[in-house]
Amino acid sequence: MKLIFAGTPVFAAAALQALLDAGHDIALVLTQPDRPAGRGMKLKPSPVKELALQHGLRVEQPLTLKTPEAQALVAEVGAEVMVVAAYGLLLPKAVLDMPARGCLNIHASLLPRWRGAAPIQRAILAGDAKTGITIMQMDVGLDTGDMLSIHPLPITADDSAASLHDKLAVLGADAIVATLAQLDACTPQPQPEEGVTYAAKLSKDEARIDWTQPAADIARAIRAYNPAPGAHTLLGGEALKLWQAHAVAGTAPAGEVLRADADGVVVGTGSGLLVLTRLQAAGGKRLAAREFVAGRSALAGTRLGA
Structure with a gap:
């Protein structure tokens, strides 16, 4: 099938590779412009661009798809379908209507739950038992199009945003x-009107730990914000990132370190105790609790977040 592929990060690159492996004709790849990255802030291509160039595919990187010039790039291909995965640009109606069979989006949630920018993280934060992939026929709304196929996936107690x-x-x-292979047999299903939630974009501020919250909620937050923006607090006035933790029974004042040993840094919360097992001090590396505690002999009795 003759396709246009629009995507940017690693999540999208996995789909592009699968489409290539399945023998589809990728006539055009759209991806975000190169961005500064690394210590030298040199321009770095997106994972999708890197993969596309490895396969000799045509790549275009418009700043917007709202201009006549950008829309001409899409129109001239004469694609049957545009596949979109975490592209990062809005598709205006003119573009949505150009491929003969429309634009299909790979969305990382079970729609209509978690429409929007951060469905993976929001599902973990909410304590959802499952998530999944919805292949959706795109329209002008925010993840509001008809569903072509739904693919559930359990969320385990150990899943971070990275692993999920x-x-x-x-x-x-x-x-x-699979959906493209069965496209003729697919019957688009409107999304249910009930159960709509929105996955707002993450911010660094919301990843600051509030120790008055229950330990179980904080543990989920640490998993949800791993790898970005990274759950964080203060230790002795300096930033401390938290990468792995679990809740246990017990009581201690919120934010107070009850004990710190090779098994973890145990901190009081609004309800229960939180055992921190992987931490990162300002300017340091991510360390298991055993290594982190070894260089800090007086953690017990200190208060995090202050």
Whole structure:
């Protein structure tokens, strides 16, 4: 099938590779412009661009798809379908209507739950038992289009946003290939009107830990904000990032370190205790609790967040 592919990050690159492996004709790849990255802030291509160039595909990087010039890039291809995965640009109606069979989006949630920018993280934060991939026929709304296929995935107690992202990237890649193979038999289903939630973009401020919250909620937040923006607090007035933790029974004042040993840094919360097992001090590396505690002999009795 002759396709246009629009995507930017690793999540999208997994889908592009799967479409290539399935033998589809990728006539054009759209991706975000190169961005500064690394210590030298040199321009770095997106994972999708890197993969596309490896396969000799045509790549275009418009700043917007609202201009006549950008829309001409899409129109001249004469694609049957545009596949969109975490592209990062809005598709105006003119572009949505250009491919003969429309634009299909690989969305990382079970719609209509978690429409929007951060569905993986919001599902973990909310304590959802499952998430998944929805292949959706795109329209002008925010993730409001008809559903072509739904692919559930359990969320385990150990899943971070990073691990869940990787599982969903594989699932999304498989799902779009399967959906395109059965496209003639697919019956678009309108999304239910009930159960709509919105996955707002993450901010660094919201990843600051509030120790008055229950330990179980904080543990979920640490998983949800891993790898970005990274759950964080203060230790002795300096930033401390938290990468892994679990809740246990017990009581201690919110934010107070009850004890610190090789098994973890145990901190009081609004309800229960939180055992921090992987931490990162300002300017340091991520360390297991055993290594972190070894260089800090007087943690017990200190207060985090102050």
